[in-house]
Every structure is written in C-alpha cells, then in structure tokens.
Amino acid sequence: MASSLWILVVIAIVAITLPSTLATDFTVGDDNGWLLDYNYQAWAMGKDFRVGDRLIFDYPQGAHDVLIVNATGFQQCTAPSNVVPLTTGHDIIPLTAPGQKWYICSYHCATGNMKLSITVLPLVQSPVASPSTGAVPSANSSSAASGIAISKYYALMIRVLGMFMMIFMV
Numbered sequence: 771m772a773s774s775l776w777i778l779v780v781i782a783i784v785a786i787t788l789p790s791t792l793a794t795d796f797t798v799g800d801d802n803g804w805l806l807d808y809n810y811q812a813w814a815m816g817k818d819f820r821v822g823d824r825l826i827f828d829y830p831q832g833a834h835d836v837l838i839v840n841a842t843g844f845q846q847c848t849a850p851s852n853v854v855p856l857t858t859g860h861d862i863i864p865l866t867a868p869g870q871k872w873y874i875c876s877y878h879c880a881t882g883n884m885k886l887s888i889t890v891l892p893l894v895q896s897p898v899a900s901p902s903t904g905a906v907p908s909a910n911s912s913s914a915a916s917g918i919a920i921s922k923y924y925a926l927m928i929r930v931l932g933m934f935m936m937i938f939m940v
C-alpha cells in the first residue's frame with residue numbers, strides 16, 4: 771500500500787501549505803502605502819477581496835491612522851467616539867465577513883482624500899456550482915448538494931483530491 775501512503779503525504783503537504791498561499795495580503799496603495807491624495811477607489815477597483823484576505827495599511831507611524839467606519843462615517847468623514855483608531859503604521863485588518871467595508875484616516879479623510887471603501891466577496895460557493903473550479907469529478911458529492919459556502923482553501927482541496935482520485939482510479 772505504498773501508493774496510498776504517498777497520497778496521504780501529498781495531501782498533508784498540500785493541507786499545510788495551501789492556507790498561506792491562498793489568502794491574499796493587500797497592501798493598501800501598494801508601494802505608495804496609506805498617504806495623502808491617492809485615489810484609493812481606483813486602487814481597489816477590479817481587485818478580488820475575499821473573506822480570509824487581509825488589508826495592510828502602511829504609513830509612517832504618527833502621520834496617519836486607520837479607522838473602520840460605516841457608510842455614513844465614510845461619506846461624512848466621521849467616526850463614533852468608541853471607534854479605536856489603528857496607529858501602528860503597519861495596521862493589518864483581516865477581512866472576516868463579506869460585504870462593504872469602509873476605512874478612513876481620522877486626520878485626512880476630508881482634506882487628503884484618505885478613505886477607502888471595498889467590497890469583500892463571500893466564501894467561494896461549492897465547487898460544482900462555481901464556474902471557477904473546473905475539473906471536479908462530475909458525480910454528485912455531498913459537499914456539492916446545496917451550494918454550501920466553503921472557503922477558497924476547501925474548494926481547492928476538493929479539486930486536488932478530485933485530481934488524485936482521477937489519477938489513482940484510472
């Protein structure tokens with residue numbers, strides 16, 4: 771049963787390495803970082819923000835900050851007094867839930883256009899329902915039954931498993 775041992779080893783390696791390779795870290799503004807008079811909406815446009823990804827705000831500590839606000843706060847450049855600003859200069863914000871998200875600098879939201887709004891997309895749907903996960907074996911599986919939301923990680927795991935099944939069942 772050497773071959774099944776190999777399969778287990780490969781699956782273990784894949785399971786260990788995949789989570790870190792699939793979640794994306796987005797440095798806001800890329801190399802420019804979080805600064806005055808940059809078009810963050812243009813930066814965000816076309817990017818695929820997913821649950822599990824992270825936003826990283828880089829700036830000289832003390833020069834700016836990051837506040838997580840709601841739509842009203844974004845439009846009016848205000849934040850409720852209980853919002854704790856992020857101030858490290860390398861603020862990492864995990865995207866934990868889908869939906870619209872808003873971030874502002876409390877100093878320069880209005881005067882320096884330091885505001886970012888993104889849409890975080892939900893977890894990938896079940897692999898059979900998702901057009902982005904091509905080569906899944908066609909037989910119905912329990913995970914494909916009802917469009918259960920599963921992460922990119924599990925979607926890829928299922929693809930990898932499917933590939934192995936096809937290879938070893940020939």
Ligand SMILES: *[C@@H]1O[C@H](CO)[C@@H](O)[C@H](O)[C@H]1NC(C)=O
Binds near residue numbers: 842843849
């Ligand atoms: C949104 O933020 C504003 C302050 O910026 C606050 O007054 C309002 O209650 C918030 N709305 C919700 C739905 O939390």
Ligand SMILES: *[C@@H]1O[C@H](CO)[C@@H](O)[C@H](O)[C@H]1NC(C)=O
Binds near residue numbers: 910915
């Ligand atoms: C597969 O699932 C679809 C609905 O999800 C169902 O209509 C179809 O009959 C199923 N096929 C098999 C072989 O179970």
Ligand SMILES: [Cu+2]
Binds near residue numbers: 833
């Ligand atoms: Cu600022």
